[in-house]
Amino acid sequence: MKRPARWFDGLRARMAAALLVALLAQFIGGEIIFERIEAARIERAHARRLAERLVIAGKLAESHADAVTAMNGLWAPSLVVARTPVPPAGMGGAGRADLAAVAEVMVAARPQLAGVPLRLARDGATLRGGVRLADGSWLHFRETDYFSGNSMLLHYTASVLLLVACVVLMALLFGRMLGRPLRRIAEAAERVGGAEAVPIAVEGPREVRQVAAAFERMQARLLNHVREREQSLAAMSHDLRTPLARLRLNLATVEDGETRAALKEDVAEMETFVTSVLDYLRGDEAEHAQRADVASILMTVVDEAHDRGEAVDYHGPDRVELLTRPVKLKRLIRNIVQNATRHAGSARVRLEADAVAVVIFVDDDGPGIPETQMQTVFEPFARIDPARGRHTGGVGLGLTIARRLSERLGGTIALANREEGGLRVTICLPRLDRLT
Template identity: 40%
Template sequence: MSLRRSRGMVARIALVLLCALGLELAGNLVLHRIEMRLLVSRDDSRQIAARLIHAEQVAASVPQAGRAARMRAISAPGLALNWVPATVITDFSPSLEPLAAMRARLAGAAPRLDGDRLRLSLLPSQAPGRRDLVGALELSDGSFVTFRVTPFLGAPLPLAMIVAFHLLLMAMVLGVALAMVRALVRPLRTLAEAADATGRGRLGRIEPEGPDEVRRVAIAFDAMQTRLLRMMEDHAQALVAVSHDLRTPIQRLKLRASLLDDDEAQSGIAGDLSEMERFIESTLAYVRSGDEEAVRLVDLSALLATAVDDAGDAGAQIRFDGPDELGLPGRPVALRRMIDNLIGNARRHAARIVVSLIADKDRATILVDDDGPGIPPDHRAEALLPFHRLDPARGNGLGGGAGLGLASALRTAAGLGGTLTLGEAPLGGLRVRIDLPLSGPVSPASRRGPAPASAPASEGDAPRRPRHSRRSNGLPA
């Protein structure tokens, strides 16, 4: 396999699997070694071999009637000897590694013990947790010197300990595999973050890394996002320029319409021109996503109360319910534009409007309810599309709008890390719900009120109203 191919996604996934399997195999081998650990050292093995050779010599020099007693007499601690004319001990050393290792040790210490004369097997010890070595050495006359070495092996681990060991091993394998997989998918996560930034109109940072397939995708995406953002910027600038350039001829047309003698024609032309102005303003508001405005702490309650008062002054039946103060990190101009869009949309389709603000520990919820016809559930996603109007003919004489109110509000909410959803209002019409994240409690700076009158207010300063502005404007509380 070439070096280039070894850096590919398939090769890295295979490496993760091989590492996981290798770790599992190593753990099983360790467990096997623990269960088959020898408790007899090499020095002890040499002493056992020497005693067996001595026992063979003693047994050959003693009549059979006295051999058993003589074997018991020359026994030593940890090594019990006996003589029997026949034995049922079977040799298991070919199938058990510890017995094969012990046979090799004994034969190395005493070559006379090598061969079929020596039989080795295992028996449980009298003490729990151990196993003894039992064996038989065949003499020249066909009888046997039997022996028992205690202890020889550790007993198998308890079932609970074996299960715990395997669970720990599985956790280690899973942890190593997850770490390797995380390193494998980290470039994909970076690429996804860059794609999200591009969708918000910002240039995402992309560093080609990871497998070759991901590197090629990252390089291609980097070039694509540069072209895409440049194209989006060019289109936005062109749209802004066209919108601004249209304002002058609209004003000239308004002036010329005012000179007409036909009042009906004059009113119709003025209405059409006003609708064109609203369309231009909506388009500019949508193009200006608000990202260019700095984020600062805003009193959302004051912002909503001011927008409600302005709509009430314009003749709307509208009410605001909410706390007196609520600090929220946001862009004041973009927030005010979003609120005006939602109230204006409600005014076009409803007679009564209720704006509510609900404060939670980690978010603020804005509710705009109306008693209009609402939007069917299967058309709500469609209603959030830009330049899309479900029923251009409906309204309350305020114009049909450009179809950008909800789309612009959705874009502003998303830019602040929030969400916008449509539902059914208790008044029977449409409910627009906006959830915005809160970074924490209101800071002391947000409680100092508006700037002094001598200081000119910048575009980013949110307008504030005195608390008596929370009037019902024709709606019962």
């Protein structure tokens, strides 16, 4: 389905367009009706005035020889009359509908014209004709601009434009009043998903207030539901540590060395799984945003890797400040670095920053990830090769935790295979005035 143009996709624009169309339809339709009524009224007035003048001209022409000249001096150039002994040529009776209407109005205005031969013709906006006088002569006449009439719409163009501008401005203002609370609800919906409820200002019309209140109730129910599930899973994972610790102590009583080694490996895998689940759940813990030195956090993670005997290097500036959540950022970078050293044996961390964003690159020389599974690896407990996960100690939550942490920091994370081999993880953190 084709989406509407961007400028027409907002509530204010659609309200303004609807009111504008309604206004134009009403104005133009009313103008057309008014113009037809006015044209008919003016035409009747023209016909009555013409009939009166012809009756006067006929009586004066019969009694005074120079009356025609005097009348032309009085009425010209709009009306010109002439007295001749012959009827006007090229004219019949008023057979056309418009001419018949003119003749009907003239006779109704001046009954003296009833039964008198009257011939009419039309040349554009000019009405020509002749009427026979009592002595048998004919009085010819020509009235210019008889059928002309300009649309009143053209005369009121400035008023129409001013009225349209006022309507559009009012529509935009009302649309803003209605759209602002809706926009706030949409912005709040985008921020939902953290550890805390997102406050919503309940304002605007009654229906919008009802939507905001319903949204807050839905948000509270969702958070309660998620917290209950997370607390249950966290409690289970935490309680598993006690029997695991007892199992580790009891392994010392196993005499067979091979069996003892296999059991230790299983216990270690279970402890890794429990730790990963707890790390996954800790990603939603509340943390206040504050300004922190990203470079210092990265160098700290690299130093920790060195202490574990891992080959990790840092390249970048010595100090880059960013409004962020330092604990989550450190956990995110540590997770990515450990994932790289686990699968590739080494990692290189690089930091770049500008006025728009802070970008962190973590490169390794490992086998990379097939292009078809670039998004799959972000799913919980997803593994490219289950057997490989057993050998490296992963449980399939590393990249899932990384994506969740990057989202909590307002950033993005992306994977890409390097041309020279290995995997590149790119974490982009925009410079924001506040974090949701």
